[in-house]
Amino acid sequence: MEGYAMTPEDMERGLENSLVDSGPVYKTTVTAVAERKASRGWLWRLCGVLLIAALCAAAALLFAWCQHGRLATMQDGMEPQLEIFIGAKDTHNALKQIAGNAKAAIHLEGEYNPNLTTDTVQWRKDDGQAFSQGGFKLQGNQIVIPHTGLFFVYSQASFRVKCNGPGERTTPLSHVIWRYSDSIGVKGNLLSGVRSVCQQNYGNAESSIGEGWYNAVYLSAVFQLNEGDKLWTETNRLTDVEPEQGKNFFGVFAL
Known part of the structure; x- marks a missing residue:
C-alpha cells in the first residue's frame, strides 16, 4: 500500500468539517461571550455616567454651601459693626x-x-x-x-x-x-x-x-x-x- 501524506488542503477541509459538525454549540458559545462583553461594557458606561453626575451634584452643593456660609459670615460680621453707629x-x-x-x-x-x-x-x-x-x-x-x-x-x-x-x-x-x-x-x-x-x-x-x-x-x-x-x-x-x-x-x- 502506498503511503499517504496529508496536505494543507486536507487539514483545512478537516477543520471546516469539524466546525460544521459542532456548529450550533460553537455559535452559541461565541454569541454568549459577545453578549457578556457588551453587557459589561454598557454597565461600566452607566456607572461612569452616574459617577460623573454624582460628582457634579456634590460640587454644586459644596459651592452653594460655601457661598451661603461666606455670605452669612460676612453679614454677621458687618452688621454688628455698623449697627453701633445708628444714632451716633x-x-x-x-x-x-x-x-x-x-x-x-x-x-x-x-x-x-x-x-x-x-x-x-x-x-x-x-x-x-x-x-x-x-x-x-x-x-x-x-x-x-x-x-x-x-x-x-x-x-x-x-x-x-x-x-x-x-x-x-x-x-x-x-x-x-x-x-x-x-x-x-x-x-x-x-x-x-x-x-x-x-x-x-x-x-x-x-x-x-x-x-x-x-x-x-x-x-x-x-x-x-x-x-x-x-x-x-x-x-x-x-x-x-x-x-x-x-x-x-x-x-x-x-x-
Whole structure:
C-alpha cells in the first residue's frame, strides 16, 4: 500500500468539517461571550455616567454651601459693626472709614427739597461726607452697580415729627431700598423698615405735647448684585425728613 501524506488542503477541509459538525454549540458559545462583553461594557458606561453626575451634584452643593456660609459670615460680621453707629454723631465718619477701605464704594448724603423733587429724598455724591470710587455711578438719583459680586448695602432716613398728644393716629415712618436688575426685569424690594410714630408715654407730662419726636429708619444687609443693577430709595412722610446734614445717607461698598 502506498503511503499517504496529508496536505494543507486536507487539514483545512478537516477543520471546516469539524466546525460544521459542532456548529450550533460553537455559535452559541461565541454569541454568549459577545453578549457578556457588551453587557459589561454598557454597565461600566452607566456607572461612569452616574459617577460623573454624582460628582457634579456634590460640587454644586459644596459651592452653594460655601457661598451661603461666606455670605452669612460676612453679614454677621458687618452688621454688628455698623449697627453701633445708628444714632451716633460720628455715624458718617465711621461709615466713610469702613467704606473707604473698599476698592469700590459710594456714600451719599440726602435731603428732601420740594423745590427739586416732590416724591423722594435727593441724594448727592459731592457734598459733605459723600464720595464715590471704584466705578460706582449716581444716575437719576439711583446707584448703578459697577460689577457683579457681593456688596454691603445700607441707608438711613431720619425723621422729626411733631406729636400733638396721646392717642394720636399717624402714618408710620417707612424707608425702602429698591433694586432693578435686567436679569429679573422688574423692580424688587431689597430692604425695608417701618417705625411707629408718637408712641411716647405721655402720662401727666403734658409739657411734651407739641415737641418734635425724632427717630431713624436704618437698613443694611449683604447682597449678591449684578453689573448694571440699579438701587434707589423710597421714603414716606417726606415733609418730616430731618434736614440736618449727616442724618440721611445711602451707600454701597464691595466686599
